[in-house]
Amino acid sequence: MTDQTSKMYPPSAEMAAAAHADKATYDAMYAQSISDPEGFWAEHGKCVDWIKPFTKVKNTSFAPGNVDIKWFEDGTLNVTANCIDRHLETRGDQTAIIWEPDSVDDEAQHITYKQLHERTCKMANVLKELGVTKGDRVVLYLPMIPEAAYAMLACARIGAIHSIVFAGFSAEALGARVNACDAKVVITSDGAPRGGRVTNLKDSVNQALLNDFDEVKCLVVKRTGQQIAWRPEGDYWLHEMEEKVSADCPPEEMNAEDPLFILYTSGSTGQPKGVVHSTGGYIVYASMTHQYTFDYHDGDVFWCTADVGWVTGHSYIVYGPLANGATTVMFEGVPTYPDAGRFWAVCEKHKVNQFYTAPTAIRALMGQGTEFVEKYDLSDLKVLGTVGEPINPEAWNWYNDVVGKGTVPIVDTWWQTETGGHLLTPLPGATATKPGSATLPFFGVQPVILEPTSGEEIHDTAAEGVLCIKDSWPAQMRTVWGDHERFEKTYFSDYKGYYFTGDGCKRDDDGYYWITGRVDDVINVSGHRMGTAEVESALVAHAKVAEAAVVGYPHAIKGQGIYAYVTLMTGEEPTPELRKELEVWVRSEIGPIAKPDLIQWAPGLPKTRSGKIMRRILRKIAEDDFGALGDTSTLADPSVVDDLIENRMNKG
Ligand code: 6R9
Numbered sequence: 001m002t003d004q005t006s007k008m009y010p011p012s013a014e015m016a017a018a019a020h021a022d023k024a025t026y027d028a029m030y031a032q033s034i035s036d037p038e039g040f041w042a043e044h045g046k047c048v049d050w051i052k053p054f055t056k057v058k059n060t061s062f063a064p065g066n067v068d069i070k071w072f073e074d075g076t077l078n079v080t081a082n083c084i085d086r087h088l089e090t091r092g093d094q095t096a097i098i099w100e101p102d103s104v105d106d107e108a109q110h111i112t113y114k115q116l117h118e119r120t121c122k123m124a125n126v127l128k129e130l131g132v133t134k135g136d137r138v139v140l141y142l143p144m145i146p147e148a149a150y151a152m153l154a155c156a157r158i159g160a161i162h163s164i165v166f167a168g169f170s171a172e173a174l175g176a177r178v179n180a181c182d183a184k185v186v187i188t189s190d191g192a193p194r195g196g197r198v199t200n201l202k203d204s205v206n207q208a209l210l211n212d213f214d215e216v217k218c219l220v221v222k223r224t225g226q227q228i229a230w231r232p233e234g235d236y237w238l239h240e241m242e243e244k245v246s247a248d249c250p251p252e253e254m255n256a257e258d259p260l261f262i263l264y265t266s267g268s269t270g271q272p273k274g275v276v277h278s279t280g281g282y283i284v285y286a287s288m289t290h291q292y293t294f295d296y297h298d299g300d301v302f303w304c305t306a307d308v309g310w311v312t313g314h315s316y317i318v319y320g321p322l323a324n325g326a327t328t329v330m331f332e333g334v335p336t337y338p339d340a341g342r343f344w345a346v347c348e349k350h351k352v353n354q355f356y357t358a359p360t361a362i363r364a365l366m367g368q369g370t371e372f373v374e375k376y377d378l379s380d381l382k383v384l385g386t387v388g389e390p391i392n393p394e395a396w397n398w399y400n401d402v403v404g405k406g407t408v409p410i411v412d413t414w415w416q417t418e419t420g421g422h423l424l425t426p427l428p429g430a431t432a433t434k435p436g437s438a439t440l441p442f443f444g445v446q447p448v449i450l451e452p453t454s455g456e457e458i459h460d461t462a463a464e465g466v467l468c469i470k471d472s473w474p475a476q477m478r479t480v481w482g483d484h485e486r487f488e489k490t491y492f493s494d495y496k497g498y499y500f501t502g503d504g505c506k507r508d509d510d511g512y513y514w515i516t517g518r519v520d521d522v523i524n525v526s527g528h529r530m531g532t533a534e535v536e537s538a539l540v541a542h543a544k545v546a547e548a549a550v551v552g553y554p555h556a557i558k559g560q561g562i563y564a565y566v567t568l569m570t571g572e573e574p575t576p577e578l579r580k581e582l583e584v585w586v587r588s589e590i591g592p593i594a595k596p597d598l599i600q601w602a603p604g605l606p607k608t609r610s611g612k613i614m615r616r617i618l619r620k621i622a623e624d625d626f627g628a629l630g631d632t633s634t635l636a637d638p639s640v641v642d643d644l645i646e647n648r649m650n651k652g
Helices: 013-018 023-035 037-047 079-091 113-129 146-158 171-181 201-209 238-244 280-293 311-323 342-349 359-366 393-403 484-492 532-540 576-589 615-622 639-649
Strands: 058-061 068-071 095-100 109-112 137-141 161-164 185-189 191-194 197-200 217-221 235-237 259-265 273-278 301-304 327-331 354-357 383-386 410-412 447-450 463-469 499-507 513-518 522-525 528-531 545-555 559-568 598-601
Touching (some): 037 058, 037 280, 068 280, 079 146, 079 280, 079 311, 095 113, 095 146, 109 113, 113 146, 113 238, 137 146, 137 201, 146 161, 146 185, 146 259, 146 311, 161 171, 171 576, 185 201, 191 201, 197 201, 201 217, 217 238, 273 280, 280 311, 301 311, 311 327, 359 393, 359 559, 383 393, 447 499, 463 513, 513 522, 522 545, 522 559, 528 532, 532 545, 532 559, 532 576, 545 615, 559 576, 559 615, 576 598, 598 639
Parallel strands (some): 095 327, 137 161, 185 217, 217 235, 383 410
Antiparallel strands (some): 058 068, 095 109, 259 273, 447 463, 499 513, 522 528, 545 559
16 A cells, blocks of 8 residues: 555645644544543533533443444433524624525525524424424425525424435335335425426425325425426425414424434445434534534635535535534535536635535546636635545545645545544644545544454554444434334444444555445445445336346446346347336436446346355456456356356447
8 A cells, every 4th residue: 555655745834723623633632532532522512502401421332232322312402503593693694505506597595694594493383384393204305405404404493303305316215215204294396407407396296195195295395486286285385384484483402312314325225224313412523523624614615515415415514514603505506517617616606615525526527627627716715525435546636736726635534324424534734635545533433444254353553344433423323213123233233342334444554544435235326325235126126127136336437337237037128228218217216326327138147056146246247357256166057157248248
């Protein structure tokens, strides 16, 4: 690893001096957070306002059969009191949200904290009118419009639990998630403009609800004014309901451990998991990571380009920035519309100080040339961030040289839906960075590298294996919705006493961490997690498909692409039309992000004698790496592999 570790980018002296933490501060705070977690979090837990202050800080166990995670357990608070009310006196007229619409012809909106308060309270009262009470679940299926933030906060205001379903998911996927958490209300909009095209979200909601979920109410935001089909009963316009309710809605007093939200994410089985996050620990950690990782200061304009349908949008568009009284940018569009300069045009227009995006977006823009960046004044940028997948050094260098002009520090933040906030990340004034490394742990985080087979912790500084975390941090997920056993089994059973991340990792001689990618059957497509089993079950649900195996393969823009091996039912012909049909089928079962990039017809799949598909071999074939298939002696029928290779070479 010497070649990778040789190039270091230390923070500038100005940055180190002005930042919340320089190296000495980071070192001291980190040391305290590990030697005295109780003391450290007792102090930093006060970064939010409590209704009833906590007296207990940490009560957590990763013990097999008894996994239990509680932080600040006797404290009470309300997240919206922290994200809105406490700012009203000092910054009521400051912009809380800058909304940048999809079309450059539409005007941006600047929503002040006072307005945010009013809209959130109104929406909260509308939810109450619809019968929503504390603990009820509300599904959000919305474009990137301010109402998405109001809806999240409105739920938090009254103690309802939101579950956001990415608006790019299909009606099928939406229905499954409404069902899984037994939601009372779905909030959606008429249409959703994105990249100049409009999708009809209400149609998908109707498809999802009409047959099986008549009793689920639907609250509709008017975004485009297009024609939509109304269900016979149970549909309501938000703007009509808002006329009838008051703008006063006192925040509900919540226990620190009450759930704040559920967010479904892919794992190695076919069924997505409902990741449950708590109220107190989550908001403390979202606020603190937002402040330190991005070195956020009062008055800064912060832009995270994620969608609120992903955890990144939860923690770093809405909860973290608003808890800190920031101005947060919410962008409805895509990086390449109307052209590849849009991100930089928006940075210039709104004088963005911290910009946070994904490697897949950087790679896509990198291919379009530097002139799209150079046209714009990016001199307000102070910190650049990345998240979602390992960033390759070429993309890192382009981000650093072309966007940051070599003077803006890059924070490569490693974390997960399950972790609620950053676990490995540089701090801009403290950490010398290396292109491609997520560097060092955040306060309170104890990463360890285990030998994958024995599960032994590797204590040498330089190490390679699976990444686990030794002890809890406040924003750790608390359970899988409705299935605590699955929570224990997924994260705490392979390596006893540790939280297992599912990622492979190297640690170099300087103790820096380098994520090498998932070690389970999860692939990372454009920074979105996709369980191979989910795509497989969608494929085999098609009448003409007998069997399917899905693996990831290297893709220049997406990081990983979806490669599907498909065995057809006897008598079915493998035609180009059928290939198209299967692509459309998977889109409608899961959503466009799950569409296979390549489908290879497979007369047979390589299986062991006990019937297990040998994915290792399928991965190698998909990578065009035929020389290194490894041991194939346990295959029931080794000739299957030769057929697949031959077909792959003929691009069959
Ligand atoms: C926040 C988010 C989590 C998985 C994670 C890892 C990959 C995320 C990364 C990264 C390398 C980074 N990942 N950030 N890999 N470097 N900076 O992305 O959550 O959608 O749950 O995905 O993404 O593999 O395990 P989520």
